Amino acid sequence: MADVIKLLPDSVANQIAAGEVIQRPASVVKELMENSVDAGGTNIRVIIKDSGKTLIQVIDDGGGMSETDARLSFERHATSKITTAQDLFALTTKGFRGEALASIAAVAMVELKTRKAESDTGIVVVISGSKVETQEPCSCPVGSSFSVKNLFFNIPARRKFLKSDNTEIRHIVNEFQKIVLAHPDIKFSLHHNDNEIYNLISGNIRQRIVGVFGKQINQDLITIETDTSLINIKGFIGKPENARRTYGEQFFFVNNRFMKHPYFHKAVVEAYQNILPSEAIPSYFIFLEADPASIDINIHPTKTEIKFEDERSIWQILMASVREALGRFNIVPSLDFENEALIDIPVRSSSNHMPEPPNIEINTRYNPFSGEERTYERPGFVERFEKENSANWDKLYSALEKENENPAHPEKIRESERKFFQIKSKYFVCPVISGLMVIDQKRAHERILYERFLECLSNDRAVSQTDMFPITAELNPSDYFILKEIEKELELLGFSIHHSGKNKITINGRPSGGGASDPLEMLEILIEEYKTTQADPSAGAKEKVASAMASASAIPYGKVLIQSEMEDLFDSLFACKSPNFSPKGRPVIVITTLDEIDKKFK
Secondary structure (H helix, E strand, C coil): CCCCCCCCCHHHHHHHHHHHHCCCHHHHHHHHHHHHHHCCCCEEEEEEEHHHCCEEEEEECCCCCCHHHHHHCCCCCCCCCCCCHHHHHHCCCCCCCCCHHHHHHHCCEEEEEEECCCCCCEEEEEEECCEEEEEEEECCCCEEEEEEECCCCCCHHHHHCCCCHHHHHHHHHHHHHHHHHHCCCCEEEEEECCEEEEEECCCCHHHHHHHHHCHHHHHHEEEEEEECCCCEEEEEEECHHHCECCCCCEEEEECCEEEECHHHHHHHHHHCCCCCCCCCECCEEEEEECCHHHEECCCCCCCCECEECCHHHHHHHHHHHHHHHHHHCCCCCCCCCCCCCCCCCCCCCCCCCCCCCCCCCCCCCCCCCCCCCCCCCCCHHHHHHHHHHHHHHHHHHHHHHCCCCCCCCCCCCCHHHCCCEEECCCEEEEEECCEEEEEEHHHHHHHHHHHHHHHHHHHCCCCEEEEEEEEEEECCHHHHHHHHHCHHHHHHHCCEEEEEECCEEEEEEEECCCCCCCHHHHHHHHHHHHHHHCCCCCCCHHHHHHHHHHHHHCCCCCCCCCHHHHHHHHHHHCCCCCCCECCCCCECEEEEEHHHHHHHCC
């Protein structure tokens, strides 16, 4: 029998490896920028063309490479960062696996120009699809310049599944932000299609945050700093009143390396408990310093998922640090026993007059067993409430007992017998023939708005209301690119947005019928919801925007509804094509049958 197992060629193996390391243009930007940081660059420039599909160029003034190193750097697992397995537990550099350049060269056309300070000439290496095409001396400045052209040119399927230009540049901006925030002492710049997005000078952490997110964030930052034997924590958190509805200003770093850590995120959110507006997300830029031997960063190809030895203790320290910072700036209410009391309590002395006791009239002849009626008159609102309440319960009972003659609509009730009761300003209840129908008010409104917005998008018909006082705001660059990506759909929905500068917009009009009164808040929720709906491969662009817009505009939990509003919501819901589920597939209606209720009383 012939042998069937064989070794893959290096070019094929590199393409397979590239599938893990290089997922999109932003992955290339991340890997090349990290290499420039490790090379000691003090001025790193990133130049992008067509959102990275045509060109990604990263130029640094670091140490550069020799001719041998320049050629060897494109081999798999070639690295200058580690030599033994033990070095993995003492990492202080970014890249260490030696997979990045080999993976990039396997799926793109790469040109490297590099020169060391002690060399008179540099070296240029050109590789296309893992094949070396040119290696010769050249004239170039000290440092390295990587040019990555025509990404995924030899893997058409991968290139086909890249997203729109606005989506891809947004991912590039996100990766750029993560690296520049970790290294405020380095000068960075980012250009896209000859337009400058960032030009950041070197400085401290606060200056870098302001440079990345704008001057308006400066007044929102609260210093956090804690030193322990287990972990050192420093950085900034945001004031709760300025918390936004979108993610984008939440950053964790450990030893100057960006990391994703949902568990630590919960610690920060827990510290804001009871002082954060509903559905708002606090901003934070938190830098952790830990012994490299106590963390493991070698658990994922992107090196953003990091494991700590004692995560539970760090969680507690982190939460306490955030609470202490909030309390220090008088954001968390606290008792101060050192200051004098604000209430002046008089001290009794001989000159003080004793307060007179209150005069209470008592009917000493009243006998509760005499059968005499009391003369106490009950307030009118009590009698009205009891009468209305009694009538409501009579209607509820009659609706539960009423049998419907049409078996095709077993839950139908007569309009004259309908009565709705709201529960915790979240649900409203309606009696039906089989029992009780409970409706989630927010999800019901989402379903109604979703179908209306989808109709507007399909028919190019906008329902808009003009604001008397336009609102101007500066968005995070990442959110700004999302806005540009769905700008056409927003116009069809009724938004009127004018671009008034770098990442700045003016909202002149908004869709009518939305639940949020603040158009900027509505837009922020919309952007955040759109981020989550992008993960749904079954939804098209219009469906994603309609779903995000419905979630952003729906009435929130906690809103008290009057009887007519619940009736309108009920009628509009059952006029929808799919009233049972929200746009995200969550249940809107739950029916508790009489049999289930009866079992509760047995």
